Amino acid sequence: MHRKRAEGRIHALAAAIRHHDYLYYVRDSPEVSDEEYDRLFRELRELEERFPELVAPDSPTQRVAGQPLASFPAIEHAAPMLSLDSDPSEAALRRFDERVRKGLGPDAEVAYTLEPKLDGASVELIYREGRLHQASTRGDGRFGEGVTENVRTIPAAPLRLRDRPRAVPPFLAVRGEVIMRVPDFEKLNERLLGEGKEPFANPRNAAAGALRQLDPQITKARPLDLYAYDVLLADGFPATTQGEVLAALRDWGFRVDELTARAATADEIVAYHDDLERRRDDLGYEIDGIVVKLDDLAARERLGWTSHHPRWAFAFKFPPRKEVTKVLSIVTSVGRTGVVTPVALLLPIELGGVTVSRASLHNREEVARKDIREGDRVRVQRAGDVIPQVVERIEEPEREGEHERAPLWRMPAECPSCGTPLVERGPFTVCPNGFRCPAQLAGRLVHFAGRNALDIAGLGDETAKLFVSAGLVRQLPDLFGLGVEQLLPLEGFAQKSSEKLVEALARAAHAELPRFLYGLGIPEVGETVARDLARHFGAFAALRAATAERLQEVPGVGPRMAEAITAFFADPGNGAVLDALLQKVALKEGKPAAAAAVKQPLVGKKFVFTGSLARLTRRRAQELVEQLGGKATGSVSKATDYVVVGEDAGSKAEGARKLGIETLDEEAFVALLTQLGVKLEELEQSA
Numbered sequence: 001m002h003r004k005r006a007e008g009r010i011h012a013l014a015a016a017i018r019h020h021d022y023l024y025y026v027r028d029s030p031e032v033s034d035e036e037y038d039r040l041f042r043e044l045r046e047l048e049e050r051f052p053e054l055v056a057p058d059s060p061t062q063r064v065a066g067q068p069l070a071s072f073p074a075i076e077h078a079a080p081m082l083s084l085d086s087d088p089s090e091a092a093l094r095r096f097d098e099r100v101r102k103g104l105g106p107d108a109e110v111a112y113t114l115e116p117k118l119d120g121a122s123v124e125l126i127y128r129e130g131r132l133h134q135a136s137t138r139g140d141g142r143f144g145e146g147v148t149e150n151v152r153t154i155p156a157a158p159l160r161l162r163d164r165p166r167a168v169p170p171f172l173a174v175r176g177e178v179i180m181r182v183p184d185f186e187k188l189n190e191r192l193l194g195e196g197k198e199p200f201a202n203p204r205n206a207a208a209g210a211l212r213q214l215d216p217q218i219t220k221a222r223p224l225d226l227y228a229y230d231v232l233l234a235d236g237f238p239a240t241t242q243g244e245v246l247a248a249l250r251d252w253g254f255r256v257d258e259l260t261a262r263a264a265t266a267d268e269i270v271a272y273h274d275d276l277e278r279r280r281d282d283l284g285y286e287i288d289g290i291v292v293k294l295d296d297l298a299a300r301e302r303l304g305w306t307s308h309h310p311r312w313a314f315a316f317k318f319p320p321r322k323e324v325t326k327v328l329s330i331v332t333s334v335g336r337t338g339v340v341t342p343v344a345l346l347l348p349i350e351l352g353g354v355t356v357s358r359a360s361l362h363n364r365e366e367v368a369r370k371d372i373r374e375g376d377r378v379r380v381q382r383a384g385d386v387i388p389q390v391v392e393r394i395e396e397p398e399r400e401g402e403h404e405r406a407p408l409w410r411m412p413a414e415c416p417s418c419g420t421p422l423v424e425r426g427p428f429t430v431c432p433n434g435f436r437c438p439a440q441l442a443g444r445l446v447h448f449a450g451r452n453a454l455d456i457a458g459l460g461d462e463t464a465k466l467f468v469s470a471g472l473v474r475q476l477p478d479l480f481g482l483g484v485e486q487l488l489p490l491e492g493f494a495q496k497s498s499e500k501l502v503e504a505l506a507r508a509a510h511a512e513l514p515r516f517l518y519g520l521g522i523p524e525v526g527e528t529v530a531r532d533l534a535r536h537f538g539a540f541a542a543l544r545a546a547t548a549e550r551l552q553e554v555p556g557v558g559p560r561m562a563e564a565i566t567a568f569f570a571d572p573g574n575g576a577v578l579d580a581l582l583q584k585v586a587l588k589e590g591k592p593a594a595a596a597a598v599k600q601p602l603v604g605k606k607f608v609f610t611g612s613l614a615r616l617t618r619r620r621a622q623e624l625v626e627q628l629g630g631k632a633t634g635s636v637s638k639a640t641d642y643v644v645v646g647e648d649a650g651s652k653a654e655g656a657r658k659l660g661i662e663t664l665d666e667e668a669f670v671a672l673l674t675q676l677g678v679k680l681e682e683l684e685q686s687a
């Protein structure tokens with residue numbers, strides 16, 4: 001085929017595919033079969049392969065760009081992405097409606113748009129001249145993370161907008177929600193479990209996790225969907241109501257939820273809310289309430305915003321899913337850190353599409369306070385997230401007498417797993433046997449192998465339990481002695497999967513220090529602290545020998561944490577395990593690769609903090625400055641470069657002004673940090 005003809009054909013194919021995308025995603029009425037669609041797609045890809053110079057950046061084939069990113073760029077939103085005022089109670093909804101009516105005056109005609117509140121991750125999409133230019137997560141509302149390449153992989157995210165029948169504004173900022181449909185979520189979790197990886201707790205986490213993958217190939221392998229619900233900013237876009245906004249979004253090619261409705265009264269809103277609540281389990285995607293928005297855009301301007309949310313919108317949430325069932329028995333479960341948690345085994349019930357047969361009772365004091373015994377009827381809830389909880393006991397007048405009910409439940413005196421006498425720590429009960437307790441060992445193995453620790457694919461919950469119960473792993477270091485021939489006899493292991501796991505173990509035997517430290521599960525040591533400790537001490541031996549005093553030289557490490565760390569290393573049982581482990585694992589010490597790559601743009605800069613900060617603790621702020629190479633000092637002098645001024649700042653702010661030193665308010669300070677590459681969620685990750 002000649003270049004000229006190929007060009008025409010490529011054009012026609014791209015236009016046809018876009019048209020079918022629109023029919024499929026927006027209109028929900030495809031006109032061609034999947035096979036026909038795939039055929040068009042294949043033909044386009046083949047032609048583009050033959051004529052690479054004809055590949056347009058927004059061609060339907062260009063949904064995955066090449067390289068993984070090192071980090072997400074910080075992106076300032078076109079307009080602040082505020083959150084919503086939210087409440088599950090009808091009274092609060094009615095108060096919202098009254099405030100709106102009062103604010104607009106007695107003569108105003110009030111109408112609302114009602115939309116399902118999608119439970120995913122919100123994003124801002126920027127289109128220039130109708131082409132997807134940039135996408136970012138919400139972040140702190142002002143700055144988000146640039147996830148453009150990942151959003152491009154979402155089939156429902158238009159790369160190029162349709163400009164008929166409605167012209168597309170040259171600049172358009174759209175807000176929407178990235179979600180994962182429930183069946184896709186379940187399939188993904190099955191796959192992760194099959195690969196021995198941790199499943200996601202709910203579709204929201206799965207969607208947010210997929211969106212925040214540095215490698216777009218991974219995002220692409222996770223089925224995401226996108227709904228648009230707002231235009232944040234547009235040049236010359238003449239809409240006057242939310243209804244028109246949604247219609248325009250649809251015309252441009254965005255998927256907009258079909259279940260939107262209009263209401264004029266609070267009663268109608270309540271009816272819509274209750275109706276959707278009844279149907280929520282049948283929708284195929286998760287919603288956690290409805291969003292009520294004033295329809296008239298000019299009236300919205302009159303009501304305005306608080307610093308957190310618009311006064312013209314309200315999220316009328318659903319209450320947590322609750323159900324009554326019976327406690328069959330109460331058992332205990334020993335966690336990775338030795339905490340013994342009472343768990344109610346329940347007569348199975350359906351809660352939000354999930355069958356629940358266990359619920360946490362937290363600790364022995366909770367059991368006593370709620371007075372829950374075997375045989376009782378209880379109310380169980382699953383609040384947005386995963387682990388169901390026993391909310392309360394249901395009174396049963398006919399069996400309130402002492403001998404009608406089972407005896408008071410008591411925590412066993414000995415560890416159900418290893419028999420060691422349990423000790424009480426506040427309301428919690430703990431098995432002090434550390435690495436030697438089999439129940440803790442399985443949990444510790446899983447943690448050690450986790451994504452953010454040594455990342456050993458194929459070593460999940462079930463496998464860890466199997467290793468411990470089969471006696472293959474008696475201590476953590478035994479893990480590295482496992483060979484294919486030992487795995488093969490185990491249930492669920494074939495030649496291929498055994499080899500894979502052995503390879504993963506061999507890779508993990510060369511571990512980066514921060515991951516290794518985190519994986520050990522030292523009490524109080526999370527990922528951030530592990531990273532800081534590794535950076536500070538450089539080598540494992542130095543850290544292991546450090547006194548509590550030396551430990552506290554690490555920014556973010558306080559007395560309690562220092563104590564926990566020294567106690568962990570001082571324990572002779574732990575010491576033996578560590579010695580054996582270090583025979584098998586070659587640590588990559590010194591500056592970890594990631595840290596070495598981190599620039600230290602604040603070298604030589606002295607910061608002083610005064611007043612209180614809202615977003616992060618002062619300690620964390622100082623720590624971040626130091627990570628970036630700067631110094632945080634206590635008092636203002638001529639040598640000070642910046643004074644960060646929080647709420648109720650005192651004389652230091654005054655002093656700074658006198659000396660002519662630059663002051664930053666919290667917002668400016670956070671903006672500085674994000675520009676220097678600090679990720680938003682790192683701000684609050686108090687060590």
Ligand code: IVH
Nearest residue numbers: 082083084115116117118122177229291310
């Ligand atoms: S409108 C200023 N509409 O709910 C108005 N938000 O707590 C901004 N959400 O972060 C939001 N469905 O992620 C709006 N139909 C919808 C929504 C929706 C879900 C999420 C959004 C936002 C959160 C607000």
